[in-house]
Amino acid sequence: MTDLETVANIAGVSAAVLGDLEGTFLGAVRTGDGETIAAEMGFVGSSFLDIGALLGLGTLGSFSLSGRARSCLLVVRPQSLITALISPPQSLGPVERAIDTAFQEWT
Amino acid sequence: MDTILQGLLDMAGVNAAVLFDGSGRLLAHRGKSVYDRALCEQVGGPLARAIDSLQLQHDDWESATAQFADGTLLLRRVDTASAGPCVLALVADSTLNPAFATVAIRVSSNKLKRALDGGGASSSVGSTGQASALGSLPSYPAAAPAGPGGSQVGHPAAASRPVLASSGLSWSRTGGGGVTAADQPSANYLTACARELARHVGPMSKIFVEEAVRRVCPDLPFSLAASRALADELAARIDDEDDRQAFLVALKKSGGK
Numbered sequence: 227m228t229d230l231e232t233v234a235n236i237a238g239v240s241a242a243v244l245g246d247l248e249g250t251f252l253g254a255v256r257t258g259d260g261e262t263i264a265a266e267m268g269f270v271g272s273s274f275l276d277i278g279a280l281l282g283l284g285t286l287g288s289f290s291l292s293g294r295a296r297s298c299l300l301v302v303r304p305q306s307l308i309t310a311l312i313s314p315p316q317s318l319g320p321v322e323r324a325i326d327t328a329f330q331e332w333t
Numbered sequence: 334m335d336t337i338l339q340g341l342l343d344m345a346g347v348n349a350a351v352l353f354d355g356s357g358r359l360l361a362h363r364g365k366s367v368y369d370r371a372l373c374e375q376v377g378g379p380l381a382r383a384i385d386s387l388q389l390q391h392d393d394w395e396s397a398t399a400q401f402a403d404g405t406l407l408l409r410r411v412d413t414a415s416a417g418p419c420v421l422a423l424v425a426d427s428t429l430n431p432a433f434a435t436v437a438i439r440v441s442s443n444k445l446k447r448a449l450d451g452g453g454a455s456s457s458v459g460s461t462g463q464a465s466a467l468g469s470l471p472s473y474p475a476a477a478p479a480g481p482g483g484s485q486v487g488h489p490a491a492a493s494r495p496v497l498a499s500s501g502l503s504w505s506r507t508g509g510g511g512v513t514a515a516d517q518p519s520a521n522y523l524t525a526c527a528r529e530l531a532r533h534v535g536p537m538s539k540i541f542v543e544e545a546v547r548r549v550c551p552d553l554p555f556s557l558a559a560s561r562a563l564a565d566e567l568a569a570r571i572d573d574e575d576d577r578q579a580f581l582v583a584l585k586k587s588g589g590k
Contacts, residue, residue: 249535259390262528265535266386273383274399277406280375281424282367284402293393 229303230255233310236324238317240296243309247272252306267300267309288325292318301325337444338363344437346429348404349373351422352411352445357381360419368424380408380420385539389531396438398431405429409442413449421445512546515556518588522560525587526567529580533571541570560589 227235234242234255241257245264254260275286289300297318299310312321334352341350342363349364357377362370387394399406407423421442423434514520523542530538545566549559564584571577 259532262531263390265531266389269386269535270383273379273386274406276379277376277383278399278401280372280379281404281406283404283406283424287400287402289397289399291387291391291394291397293391293395295393296391298391 228253229306229308232328233301233308233325236310236321236328238312238314238321239310240313241311243267243311245307245309246305247275247307257311263309263311264307267307271300271302271307288322290318290322297321299325301329334361334445334448335363337441337448341423341437341441344429344433346425346427347423347434348426349422349424350441351376351424353377353380353420353422355381355417355419360416364424376422380422384420389527389539396435403427405431407434407438409438411442411446411449413446415449419445419449512543513554515554519554519556519560522557522584522588523555526563526584529583529587530567530570533573533576533580541567557588557590560584564589 230242230244230253233239242255243251243257243260243263244253245251245260245268247268249265249268251261251264254263257263270289271286274289278284278286286302288302291298291300292315295313295315297312297315299312299318299321301308301310310321310325312318338350338352338361341347342365348366349362349368351359351364351373352361354360357380359370359374359377362373364370364373384394387397395410397408399408404424404426407425409421411419411421413419421438423438425434512523514523523546527539527542530541534541542563545563546555549562549566550556555563564581567584568577568581571580
């Protein structure tokens, strides 16, 4: 199973997109809007990398966003970014923990 | 506001507490050691640009967390009537208690909102009142031109005649005020333009839409009567002919003429 499929199969993840920091679209599960999301999250990821460097916080590991309707989690992998769209938004915490666990298995 | 930020700074693990306005301008700041005002001011620009991009898909965002190898950046949206949407940022190290921080930043953002809207802090905010890069205010959908400069006022009291709907595209950093729409369908169309264009050109799409609106409606709020001209302007940004046609078809489905 690929990283993208692993994330997409976590309970609470409504869609998942694989991209990179250049905004390149590499794949998606359960969304037809993957190219837009990959571009957007590539830009967001690279922006927060810059912010982390400015603030001396080191490299970016993940970025999560919580809204009224849904949440979103961006996970930075060595060669890629995985975006998980989460619904309902309250599932963000469990999804983060599930992805952390999956990371440990991957590494 | 300094007292509120100092309360956050006193929390274990917090190294800086900063309030930015919608264009990334630093409004208030408290920080330890290296996290001085000059450093925090540098963060405002990249932060505003990142949130601009996020809002393409998540215009209702309330909070965000960036986890780094050596610390955490917590963000909380603070919608104010006087200064528009602002962002409260906490820079923290690994000793931060995330649960306490989440509660503290929520409480503090409410206090900051009251402080900003209460008028007491308006002088430190400047004379902005303009719609900003960090999102439209859901509870204040109306906006009206404020003056010769064309800047917008995102406050109900400013929405007199004509009634203008905020398009969510009011980015002060792209120069000389934002973009206004004549009514809600027109605002919805602008949002659709940004979303559809983003499929082809990426996160700069909102900026392209704003620039194109200024060209096709230089002195008027955007209305659907100008939708065809706007679509043609935006389509010129797309290199591939098939993609260009797909873009125009999608816009027609979104209410364009």
